[in-house]
Amino acid sequence: MRTLPTRRVDLLVVGGGPAGLAAAARASELGVRRVVLVDERRWLGGILPQCIHPGFGFHRYGRDMTGCELAEKLIDRVSSLDVDVYTEAHTVRMGYESYLSKTAEVLTPRGAFRFRAKTVVYAAGARERTCFEAGIVGSRPAGVYTAGEVQEMMDVWGILPGREAVVAGSGDVGLIVARRLTLEGVKVKAVVELMPYPGGLLRNVVQCLEDYQIPLLLSHVVLAVEGSKRVESVLVAEVDENLRAREETVKRIPCDLLVIAVGLIPRVELLAGAGAMIDPKTGGPVVNEFLETSLPGVFAAGNALVINDLVEHAMEQGELAAESAYRFIEDGGFRSASWKRVRVGDGLRFVVPQLLAGFRDVKLYLRASSPSENTRLLIPELEKSVRLRSVRPAEMITLTLKAEDVLKAERLTIKLV
């Protein structure tokens, strides 16, 4: 059997969304020579081009932009640099050959290649959880779509997906889609949220639901879909403290569209296939303060690393991953160290990065388990305490640690009290 044509590169970026674009651009700006970016879609930008609503880039550029505008900005930046871009390029397999060589087999309409890369930034994004993963039973007719799919349907393909909708899940995507549907004349009968608090940013609750009088049903669950060819109704119920449906509260809401917005899952199959360690808490890879996975020279960024609430977080992760890749190439890797695993204490779901050594100042990304007011973020080993006015699971908490602080700590625990 013949082997694949192989191309040697310094940095291979997998994924052309905000994290991948930022990584490719930053690496090229730093002077990394052969930078290649591969993406499955026909156009770059990841999901940004299907986001015609504003709310992007303010923290970074001081200007509120639509997803399309931000995508254009990022694409322009990459286009002006020496980055080799392959669109419609599907990475079939990734492999770890050696410390200085990772491979990716890629299928494109122009043929199949193998890239042999010194470093990889893995920024393949996330996928949406489906109605099956949300435990919704019943029939399986047309008219059950994920929120991202509805967005793409309306704003890329120009399809009106229904006339009367129920949205399952009140994360940002669900809220924004509820508004988008309303603007198009679709009656959104309810946004149904399992938890007693909304899943998305407060500004989106106000701007997407309250401004349009869309009912938000907290502590409710979509149980089942009814309808043969097309959705005819959904069954919704209240839940008790254990999030179990209370049978006596089941009601039927007639509609022809059920939008599933019940969260994202990092796409890590290729990474896991290459042997990277996955953190069950984030669903993404375990990384150190260089955003390096357990495969040396393979870095992760964006939603493939951890589900982010702000695009700026994804972009800064991409840039940090690129800087790390640059250092890896220049220095032939990182020095050995005694890595400290950050232990997640009470009140928190996860922390990223999971491993710290104190080579550099590090920004931690954390998510609270439940909303609360006037709390403190505590690292007992560093006697560090940060007051937080309010925390909500929807909003990522960030915290920067000084390298010297990390260096002097024996162990590290982080919790919310």
Added chain:
Amino acid sequence: MLDRVVVVGAGVVGLSIARVLSALEGLEVVVVEKEADVGWGASKANTGIIHSGYDDDPVKYPNRARLAVKGNRLWTTWAEQLSIPVDWCGSLVLARSLEDRRVLRKLLARGIRNGVPALRILDGEEVRALEPMVSEDVVEALWSPTAGVLSPYEATVALAENCVENGVKILTETLVKGVRVKGGSVEGVETSRGFIGARWVVNAAGLYADEIARMAGVSDYTITPRRGEYLVFDKDAGPKPSRILFPSPTPVSKGVVVETTVAGNLMIGPNAVDLPRDAKEETYTTKEGLAYVWREASKLVKKLPGKREVIRVFSGLRPQPSGGDFIVRVLEEPEGFVEAAGMRSPGLAAAPAVALEILRLMRLNGLDHGFKKRWKAERRAGLRIMGLGWDMLEKTVPRNPSYGRVVCWCEGVTEGEVVDAIRRGAKTIDGVKFRTRAGMGRCQGAFCRLRIAAILARELGKPIWSITVKGTGSELGVGDVKSLLEGEDVAD
């Protein structure tokens, strides 16, 4: 009289019969199907198991007992001729109690009587040596090496393609409204697309066979739907058994099975819930049903993957005939009315044998056509890019770049495969899915559904919103998003 046979129902049984009849000279075969595609009734949603044939009591259910064993053997040839991927993996019926062990011995005796080859009872250690994931409770198992699994919808599509190549007409979205009988003989069927005259009418209408029979004045049986629910796990989730794992059967059902599908997904199910006779479209899943399946499957293996690894749940209806046995017959009254009905399990295994039996019975009743000189036994499957070696890819992609354009990321299905499926007859998103697996992966189509719809829209020359998931009434959307360019096609 026309020399035409109308087969009612394009399921695995109807199409097997059509395939066999298509080998005859001078006989026109027309298959009518109410759904938008073939195999969308009972054929679509089942375990996909080609049972080896020890289950059925030859005294109580002679047709089931005889035709399953024969059908199993025929599938080895048919699957090869039709390029249907099969895994002849064999099956284990697991015994966990003394009572179960007695059942195994009964099955063994029955298997011997039915003519099933190579059956053997294994002790617990032998079982776990073969399948390390089997529960420690298991004390014995009946090992049946001739059982296999295939994808039932791929099989149905393969049969349909082979039928068409041999001149069979398949009319989809065609509902039979009546069977015309005159002077004690059938004359044809009234359909939603008009009357189709025929000398023979073969009733292979699955769940609706009793209703078709009544239209012909035959009312000696009823069909009730028996629902079975299933859970499918991510391809990466395991451990997966190499062989089909059955529990010891009960009088109602073969029980909840743990198996690895031909595509490589762990799958568990089904339960068995008898529905009212008119509930023939109620293929919904229930919390209780799925919980039951989970509990029963957990008894067979040491550990199932986490619930988070479940990527899809579905249910299917099996047609349960009132007498229990398959109804395979040519009636004297009305003359020309042929039945292959009540195809409950092991209907999939039996299908080819049922088809040959129908031919034999029709011949006894006056069908006197000889065999065609030129009949195509073989059917070529479409390209599966992810199954090709890189050297084959190097030849294929430059010739047709659409085979290098992956549209379904989870299953690695390319645009070329989708276009091929459409050219072979897929008109809907589900039609593409069942032919190519696009949309069957972990994201369940959220990434690819629209791109598949766009290809369908292009190939069929229709606006994208009007592309259906599963036929008329299941359009993707309700129209175009408001447009300033009224009347312009914004879908393109």
